[in-house]
Amino acid sequence: MIIAEKKPIEEIIDEVKDFSRILILGCNECVTVCEAGGKKEVEILASALRMYFINKGNEKKVDERTLERQCDHEYLEELRSNIDDYDAIVSLACGVGVQFAAEKYLTTPLIPGVNTVCLGANEDRGLWTERCQACGSCVLARTGGICPVSRCAKRVLNGPCGGSTNGKCEISKDVDCAWQLILDRLKALDKMDDYEKIAPIKDWSTDRAGGPRTVTREDVKI
Amino acid sequence: MRLKIPSNFRIVRVPCTGKVDIIHILRAFEKGADGVYVVGCMEGDCHFNEGNFRARKRVEQAARILDKVGVGGERVKMFNLSSGEGPLFAQYSIEMDNKIKELGPSPIRVAKQNKKDAA
Numbered sequence: 361m362i363i364a365e366k367k368p369i370e371e372i373i374d375e376v377k378d379f380s381r382i383l384i385l386g387c388n389e390c391v392t393v394c395e396a397g398g399k400k401e402v403e404i405l406a407s408a409l410r411m412y413f414i415n416k417g418n419e420k421k422v423d424e425r426t427l428e429r430q431c432d433h434e435y436l437e438e439l440r441s442n443i444d445d446y447d448a449i450v451s452l453a454c455g456v457g458v459q460f461a462a463e464k465y466l467t468t469p470l471i472p473g474v475n476t477v478c479l480g481a482n483e484d485r486g487l488w489t490e491r492c493q494a495c496g497s498c499v500l501a502r503t504g505g506i507c508p509v510s511r512c513a514k515r516v517l518n519g520p521c522g523g524s525t526n527g528k529c530e531i532s533k534d535v536d537c538a539w540q541l542i543l544d545r546l547k548a549l550d551k552m553d554d555y556e557k558i559a560p561i562k563d564w565s566t567d568r569a570g571g572p573r574t575v576t577r578e579d580v581k582i
Numbered sequence: 583m584r585l586k587i588p589s590n591f592r593i594v595r596v597p598c599t600g601k602v603d604i605i606h607i608l609r610a611f612e613k614g615a616d617g618v619y620v621v622g623c624m625e626g627d628c629h630f631n632e633g634n635f636r637a638r639k640r641v642e643q644a645a646r647i648l649d650k651v652g653v654g655g656e657r658v659k660m661f662n663l664s665s666g667e668g669p670l671f672a673q674y675s676i677e678m679d680n681k682i683k684e685l686g687p688s689p690i691r692v693a694k695q696n697k698k699d700a701a
Contacts, residue, residue, distance in 0.1 A: 369650045400605065404647065407608040412651040414693045 361390035361481075362454045363488045364397060364474040369408055372450060375471045376409065379420070379447040384409070384473070385439075385461070386426035387453035394488055396474045397452025399426040405452070405473060430457025436464050443468055479510075496566025496573060502554050504545030511538035517559040585672040588679040599623070599660075600633025607644040607658055614691040617657040617682035618644075621671065624662050634662060653689060657682065 376382050384406045392398025406424045413420045423446070427435045430453035443465050451458040452473040462470040478490040493510040499517065500507055509515050513531045514523075519539030523530030527540040546555050566573070596602055599622035610618045620641050622634035638660050645655030659678060663670045 369647065400603065403605045404608060407605060407612050408647050408651050411608070411612055411648075411653060411690055414697075415652045415689045417693060417696075419697070 361393055361479070362456070363394050363477045363480040363490070364391050364454050365394075365477055366396050366401065366405075366452075366474055367472070369405070369412075372405065372471070372473055373409065373412055376420075376448060376450060379469075381421045381423075381445060381447045382409065383423050383425060383442075383446040383449045385430070385449050385451045385453070386424075387430045387451075387457050388426055388428045389431075389453075391453055391457075391474060393482065397454075399424075401452055402426050405450070431460050433464070436461055439465070493567075495562075495564070496570075497563060499559070499562070502557070502559070503542045504549060504551065504554075506538060506541045506545055508538050508542065511536070511541070517562055583668045585668055587672045587675045590679065591675065598628070598630050598633040599637035600628070600630055602637050602640060604640050604644045604647070607641065608647065611648065611653055611657070611688060611690055614688065614694055616688045616691060617659075617678060617685070619659045619661060619674070619678045621661045621663060621674065624664050627664065654685065657685060657688065 384402045386392070386397050386399055386402035388398065391401075395401065402424045406422045410420070410422045413422075425439070427438060429435045430451060439461075446468060448469045448471055449461065449465070450471045450473045451461055453461070454474070455472065455476040458470050458472045477488075479492040479494060480488045480490045483489045490510050492507060495509045499509065508517055508519060512519060513529055513535070514521055516539065519542070520537050521539075524537040524540055527537055529535040529537045543555065546552050564570070594606075599620055602620055607618050607620075620637050622637050623629070625634055625638075628634045641658055641660040645658050647655075648658060649655035659681075661674045661678075663674070
């Protein structure tokens, strides 16, 4: 899922201080799971903002709403009838949701309430770690299901490099060497023959190097 | 036991302090409460294993938010005691009552009152 983290409340206060009718807009998908922008976080942020502005003698209307998704037309359309009730929207969705909402409601300022961090997994309670960089051409089949693009600092495709020590990466003793993990996994799978195969130069045009990416599916288009 | 406790607080019963969320604490302040304290079981004695640890974390988070919005994080506190410690409950409520009296009314309540007076 997409991992995000809450922006500091001071930053949000600074962004909204000039508006008097504000909607805090949450998203029920990834940001709910990573506890950054779901219904609960919407309630907390809205309550905190209301208290801040009451305390400053500048009471504002701060409403709460959480959509099923902010990256789909049909859910964003639910706002259409109320959009003029607000001077600004603080969206707690990922960058995708914020932009999609901004594209839809051209005259309402959209303010991001979270920092979108990465595509990751919930490794432990309160710990989310990156697992994918959406490079557009997956190599996991030959790397034992461990991604050298997202988990190796150098994105080395034929690793490990010389910086791998005792299974850790040279950038930090807390970061596992992805290629050590790959080797261990390939050994466990008895697929070390795969390790001997040299990976060809990767086509990075499917990554960000090729500019913004799109997926077009003629078979599902109506 | 007929213990004397301050009469100016309201007890909100929850099945476990693990049920208490940050928003519950914030809403109390938004409605004008001067302080909130959460009383959970002894640490390590939670029937649901970690309910009171979750509550403590949430109380800490609520305190940080209250600090940032100018209400003051010291107005919220977590206490732990066992169900047989009535006198300790009374002591904690007196302690909290004294502390809140020392801090004075919550700025939210003052601001709301000022607005009401002006209207």
